[in-house]
Amino acid sequence: MLSEERRVEQQSALTQPAAGRLAAPDVRDEFGLETIDMSMGPQHPAMHGLLRLILELDGETVVRCDPVMGYLHRCQEKIAENRMYPAVIPLTDRLDYFANMHNEHGYVLAVEDQLDVEIPPRAEYIRVLMCELMRLASHIPSIGFLMLELGAFTPILYAFRERERIQTIFEAVTGARMMFHYIRIGGVKADLPPDIPQQIWDYIEGLEARFQSDFVDLIQDNEIFISRTRGVGKMTGEKALEMGLTGPPLRCTGVDFDIRRDYPYSIYPELEFDVITDTAGDVEASYRVRIAECLQSIRLIKQCLEKMPEGAVMGDLGRRLRPKEGDGFGRVESPRGEFAVHIVSDGSDTPYRVHYRDPSFCNMQLLQEVVPGHYLPDIMPIMGLIDPVSGGWDK
Amino acid sequence: MQTVLNLLEAEPIRLFLSFGVILFLVLNLAAILTMAERKASAYIQLRYGPNRVGPRGLLQPAADVFKLFTKENVTPGRADLWVFLGAPIAMFIPAALVWMVVPFSPDAVVADLNVGILFFVAITSIGALGVVMAGYGSRSTFSLLGALRGAAQIISYEVPLILSLLGVIMLTGSLSLVDVVNAQGDAFWTWYFLPQLPMFLTFYIAGLAEVKRVPFDLPEGESEIVGGFMVEYSGMTWALIQAAEFASMGLMSAVSVTLFLGGWQPPLPFLDLGPFNWVWFGLKTSLIMFTFQWIRWSLPRLRMDQLMDLGWKVLVPITLVWLFVTAGAMLIIPGN
Numbered sequence: 001m002l003s004e005e006r007r008v009e010q011q012s013a014l015t016q017p018a019a020g021r022l023a024a025p026d027v028r029d030e031f032g033l034e035t036i037d038m039s040m041g042p043q044h045p046a047m048h049g050l051l052r053l054i055l056e057l058d059g060e061t062v063v064r065c066d067p068v069m070g071y072l073h074r075c076q077e078k079i080a081e082n083r084m085y086p087a088v089i090p091l092t093d094r095l096d097y098f099a100n101m102h103n104e105h106g107y108v109l110a111v112e113d114q115l116d117v118e119i120p121p122r123a124e125y126i127r128v129l130m131c132e133l134m135r136l137a138s139h140i141p142s143i144g145f146l147m148l149e150l151g152a153f154t155p156i157l158y159a160f161r162e163r164e165r166i167q168t169i170f171e172a173v174t175g176a177r178m179m180f181h182y183i184r185i186g187g188v189k190a191d192l193p194p195d196i197p198q199q200i201w202d203y204i205e206g207l208e209a210r211f212q213s214d215f216v217d218l219i220q221d222n223e224i225f226i227s228r229t230r231g232v233g234k235m236t237g238e239k240a241l242e243m244g245l246t247g248p249p250l251r252c253t254g255v256d257f258d259i260r261r262d263y264p265y266s267i268y269p270e271l272e273f274d275v276i277t278d279t280a281g282d283v284e285a286s287y288r289v290r291i292a293e294c295l296q297s298i299r300l301i302k303q304c305l306e307k308m309p310e311g312a313v314m315g316d317l318g319r320r321l322r323p324k325e326g327d328g329f330g331r332v333e334s335p336r337g338e339f340a341v342h343i344v345s346d347g348s349d350t351p352y353r354v355h356y357r358d359p360s361f362c363n364m365q366l367l368q369e370v371v372p373g374h375y376l377p378d379i380m381p382i383m384g385l386i387d388p389v390s391g392g393w394d395k
Numbered sequence: 396m397q398t399v400l401n402l403l404e405a406e407p408i409r410l411f412l413s414f415g416v417i418l419f420l421v422l423n424l425a426a427i428l429t430m431a432e433r434k435a436s437a438y439i440q441l442r443y444g445p446n447r448v449g450p451r452g453l454l455q456p457a458a459d460v461f462k463l464f465t466k467e468n469v470t471p472g473r474a475d476l477w478v479f480l481g482a483p484i485a486m487f488i489p490a491a492l493v494w495m496v497v498p499f500s501p502d503a504v505v506a507d508l509n510v511g512i513l514f515f516v517a518i519t520s521i522g523a524l525g526v527v528m529a530g531y532g533s534r535s536t537f538s539l540l541g542a543l544r545g546a547a548q549i550i551s552y553e554v555p556l557i558l559s560l561l562g563v564i565m566l567t568g569s570l571s572l573v574d575v576v577n578a579q580g581d582a583f584w585t586w587y588f589l590p591q592l593p594m595f596l597t598f599y600i601a602g603l604a605e606v607k608r609v610p611f612d613l614p615e616g617e618s619e620i621v622g623g624f625m626v627e628y629s630g631m632t633w634a635l636i637q638a639a640e641f642a643s644m645g646l647m648s649a650v651s652v653t654l655f656l657g658g659w660q661p662p663l664p665f666l667d668l669g670p671f672n673w674v675w676f677g678l679k680t681s682l683i684m685f686t687f688q689w690i691r692w693s694l695p696r697l698r699m700d701q702l703m704d705l706g707w708k709v710l711v712p713i714t715l716v717w718l719f720v721t722a723g724a725m726l727i728i729p730g731n
Contacts (some may be wrong), residue, residue, distance in 0.1 A: 031557065036536060044621060045617060045618060045621060046618040057540075060540070061700055101442065144658075147695060148618065149693035150618070150696060151609060151610070151612065151616070151617075151618060151620045151694075151695045151696025152609075152692075152693065152694060152695040152696075153436070153440070154436075154439055154440050154692050154693060155694060157442065158440075158441070161441065218693075222693050222694070222695070224610055224694055224696070224697055225695055227697070227698075227701050228695060228696075228697070228698060228701075292540040294457055303518075375698055375699065375700065376614075376620075377542070377616065377619045377696075377698050377699070378698070379619065380618050380619055395481045
């Protein structure tokens, strides 16, 4: 990914104090003007957690942008090797903390790949219901974050009002607001409380009514929003595929790819939904994709609630959980893209190896490729296009 | 007693005393505006805002000031100390000084300068110096970028700001703000904002840029350069910068009211309050300040190149065209 020279440079950026580096740069253009090196983050309000960008600036134009990750590394994969299979689920909650349900779902799918267990249909419906609520609770704030990074403070508070209500539903169902530990191997932890389907239904109806005014009318036709996002972070579909992007950043370039439809899992084949694509491939397109996906999620949630069968929510697993020897693989469409889990089982009750493919990490490729040539303030909407989560890129 | 009063009315002493009063009022205005800003943003964002200190949270500014006074003033190790500490003062003094020529009511104006408008233009440009001093003195990359943006923005927007004033000057035939207010008459349809509507809007937009408010808060740009020129300030120096920003925001509202919305003139003739006409001035200024805050909490921020485009390619042509329209109208319509 990086040339050897770059790598040495990046190493020195990590070890040397900023003062020494600022005095040193010797890159001059035809007017004898130097570029400035700037370290943005890891403590920076717009860096979505702990990300450091080493920037080389020519005036306000970015010449080079190297993301430095690892400030939130918690050895998630190594810890998982020392835990029994069910005890890894709470760890997955801590990965991408805006898509906890999807992390659990991905991991559980990977383990069930190596188990002979039948998941009761009600459990599948509850899983999908929760995942789609989670997608709403992630997409809506991400629109708010995009606006926050453009300098508008108000939409984020409207967004968090919605997220708060969804979290209240999660709290009633799972007992926790963020770290759910709800989707279990073989099913889900507990059935929905009796009044919850009605509550979800009421909330979704209300959200549909508010959605247009609070998140579309306030933002979409705003001249400043359009001028800040249209054409910013522009990339083609081939480029996006080359970089290995998934999720909204890929779909906004026109590539029609969604794990839920192309590699169907759970009960998605039985539900009706559209895969949203846009052709522009810029920040504005990613915003439109997210807005439209929210409406698709609402559609999916309604179908789940209507079709939900009665019955048990936990399959028969036996006393000790020992997946058969070999590789287990699970992939889900998280709000940020493809979240995949690879498990190597040696037949014991702890995994031999767990690997997470997190979309926040993979989509971060985009920064190095797309940012150079843009202005410094354009980095923020491009971050909003990726919408990475710190817990996701540092595992 | 009479001698004391005479002494107080002697010219240099009266000026100094009035400036003291103005300084006091401006500092209070800044404190009240922080509170208003927080309350306004809270209501826009479906929150309560500060509501703990004093009745309905009204003593919050006092608590804020106390906190900032007792806070340690951190100076960066590499800072150019005199420039760094001088910057907040260089920003605050001009913002307070221009209030001297603003007529509050028929009799209440500290100095009726015959070049009041020029004084306003000249003194507000000094604010750019403070921004550059702050950015340069802090010796930080973020501050430097903020200062460069601030300097470019303030100096560029001086041009449409000054051009938009020319129409009013032509109509009045005087540079004194008192004359401008007197010429506008005591009914809202005779105020200058109607014949000079494009100029008024240009002045308003350029004024927003001049006081570095959203959508033109690029020198601060908290999501990219985290506070820009003021990123290294803390404690009282930071408070002084904030006070300067709020004072200049109030000033810009007051001047736009004076020039285009009739100053202290009542909106309808029978609403004339005589010596209490400052109420009208206060109401109109508050209205403009509220729109500043409304915009602040609704809109995203422009980018530097777009800001320059707006200034040079939109605002300047509009003002120039309307300048000729005004001149033509004055030639054609007699007695104007």
